[in-house]
Structures are given as structure tokens and as C-alpha cells.
Amino acid sequence: MTTIDTIDRKILRALQADSRLTMQELADRVGLSVSPCHRRVKLLEERGVISGYIARVDQKALGLPVSVFISIKLARQKEEDLDRFAAAISAWEEVLECYLMTGPRDYLLRVVAADLASYEAFLKNKLTRLDGVASIESSFALTQVKYSIALPV
The missing domain is CATH 3.30.70.920 (Lrp/AsnC effector binding domain/regulation of amino acid metabolism (RAM) domain)
Known part of the structure; x- marks a missing residue:
């Protein structure tokens, strides 16, 4: 189990809500400057906490209701x-x-x-x-x- 602190949780909540945030937008939302925010995201990716980024597609809009x-x-x-x-x-x-x-x-x-x-x-x-x-x-x-x-x- 990986240790996740309060800032990491804020980052994860923000990225789960919108993975297209720029690093500046993400940093602003979690109260960090861009460089430490970027380091934390990279560390979360390297540790496998963030396993990827996806586009959520509506199944009905694709004709699969x-x-x-x-x-x-x-x-x-x-x-x-x-x-x-x-x-x-x-x-x-x-x-x-x-x-x-x-x-x-x-x-x-x-x-x-x-x-x-x-x-x-x-x-x-x-x-x-x-x-x-x-x-x-x-x-x-x-x-x-x-x-x-x-x-x-």
C-alpha cells in the first residue's frame, strides 16, 4: 500500500473529475506551484496509483444503450x-x-x-x-x- 497524503488526495480527486486539467490548473486547485505538483503527479504515476488517463464515452451516444x-x-x-x-x-x-x-x-x-x-x-x-x-x-x-x-x- 502506498502512502497518500492530503495533497495527493486533492490531486487524485481533481484528476478523477477532469484528467484534462493543465498542470497549472491542477496546481492552482490543490494549492501548489507547478513544479511540486508535477513531481507529485509523476510520482503517483510511477508508483502505479495513477494507472492511466481516459476519455469517458457515453454508451448510448455510441449506439450501445x-x-x-x-x-x-x-x-x-x-x-x-x-x-x-x-x-x-x-x-x-x-x-x-x-x-x-x-x-x-x-x-x-x-x-x-x-x-x-x-x-x-x-x-x-x-x-x-x-x-x-x-x-x-x-x-x-x-x-x-x-x-x-x-x-x-
Whole structure:
């Protein structure tokens, strides 16, 4: 675990809200001059606290309004089966998130699709063709109440 002080937390909050801030704008927001602010950001990057910068894209604006949460149960939970499943899922762009879970299901996925037909094609042409999948349960999101990629710092 990396030690994060109050200034680092201010930097992280500001960058999570807007990663396009100039170093001058960021320094002004956190109460530092540009050089120490830049050093802190570089150190946070080097230590892996900041792992990258992204553009948040609206899935509906891209024509992908359907969000599906999929619970997967594998026939066996041997390491090679888990690794094979994870490798296949990682290659599919429709899968935005995939978690190995505890409890009655092995994996939980979040998938986006343009419509029900697109999801059906994903299901039939990809997911059901994976060896070792024992069951698939899909739940369709009706409304997104909250979405955030900002961690509480």
C-alpha cells in the first residue's frame, strides 16, 4: 500500500473529475506551484496509483444503450478452466467488466449491446460456444442510477 497524503488526495480527486486539467490548473486547485505538483503527479504515476488517463464515452451516444449483467457458472473451477475463460472474455470488446466471484456463480460480466438482437448474437456466437460453461443467467439493466469511475479518495 502506498502512502497518500492530503495533497495527493486533492490531486487524485481533481484528476478523477477532469484528467484534462493543465498542470497549472491542477496546481492552482490543490494549492501548489507547478513544479511540486508535477513531481507529485509523476510520482503517483510511477508508483502505479495513477494507472492511466481516459476519455469517458457515453454508451448510448455510441449506439450501445443495452447493458446486460451476466452470471456465469463453469462446469469445473480448475485453474486452467478459469484461465481459459478469462482469456476468451478479455478478447471480447462487448465485455466491459468481468469479475471472478465467490458464491453460487463463478463470474459476473457487464456487457453492452446495441439492442436485443446484438446481445443474442453475442450470446449465441461467443458466450455459449465457450467450453466449460455450465450456465448463463442474463439480467438487463433498465436504468443506470449511478455510474462512476472515480474512487473515493
